[in-house]
Amino acid sequence: MSEIFKLEEVDTDGAIQEAASRVDPHTRGAFLRKAGIGLGALAGSSALVGALPGLADAKASSDTDILNFALTLEYLESAFYAEAVMKGALTGETKSFAKVVAGHEAAHVAALKGALGSAAVKQPKFDFKGTTGAMKTFQATSEVLEYTGVSAYLGQVGNIKSAKVLGAAGSILPVEAWHAAWIADIRRSGAKPYPAPSAFASGKTMTQILAAVKSTGFIVG
Numbered sequence: 001m002s003e004i005f006k007l008e009e010v011d012t013d014g015a016i017q018e019a020a021s022r023v024d025p026h027t028r029g030a031f032l033r034k035a036g037i038g039l040g041a042l043a044g045s046s047a048l049v050g051a052l053p054g055l056a057d058a059k060a061s062s063d064t065d066i067l068n069f070a071l072t073l074e075y076l077e078s079a080f081y082a083e084a085v086m087k088g089a090l091t092g093e094t095k096s097f098a099k100v101v102a103g104h105e106a107a108h109v110a111a112l113k114g115a116l117g118s119a120a121v122k123q124p125k126f127d128f129k130g131t132t133g134a135m136k137t138f139q140a141t142s143e144v145l146e147y148t149g150v151s152a153y154l155g156q157v158g159n160i161k162s163a164k165v166l167g168a169a170g171s172i173l174p175v176e177a178w179h180a181a182w183i184a185d186i187r188r189s190g191a192k193p194y195p196a197p198s199a200f201a202s203g204k205t206m207t208q209i210l211a212a213v214k215s216t217g218f219i220v221g
Helices: 015-020 025-035 046-051 063-087 092-119 135-159 163-188 206-214
Strands: none
Touching (some): 063 092, 063 163, 092 163, 135 163, 135 206
């Protein structure tokens, strides 16, 4: 996600701040600071690092590490959209968006698990703090989740060794970008900042992603 997306721009209706109010006060400040670089709604805790023992130092040593890192993020997104659809609070295009993306994220999980086989990490437990049960909080959290997914995949492109793995990751990356543009367009109805604000995108390192997920509370076990 481009650094052009700051908290006050993404969270135009205060939905992320509302979500943050449900997070433990000791982590709330970090939650909002990470949102300011486009990572705040990506939820997690130290449980994420625990799920990825090979990534405790945020440095992937193999393609398996990178795929498991991606799988854990996909678990989170898949669970987020599945819960939002199940709760039934969404309407109109947002409802259609959630249903379509729920299917995409579930397919991503299945593909990554298939590629990893017995090496796949287990799915963590999640608590989305009520963000899936209301239009505004769902939309705001979804947008940052999707742009964060783009940044996470883009940040690992140069670390992937296998052409097959690179192709698999490359097939998911643009889909995450399409999701991000779609929800951004829904939220803004043509208002700035536009879904495609710049000519180039910047990736985030594993260290940045893990710092964000540890600072929030959606992954609970």
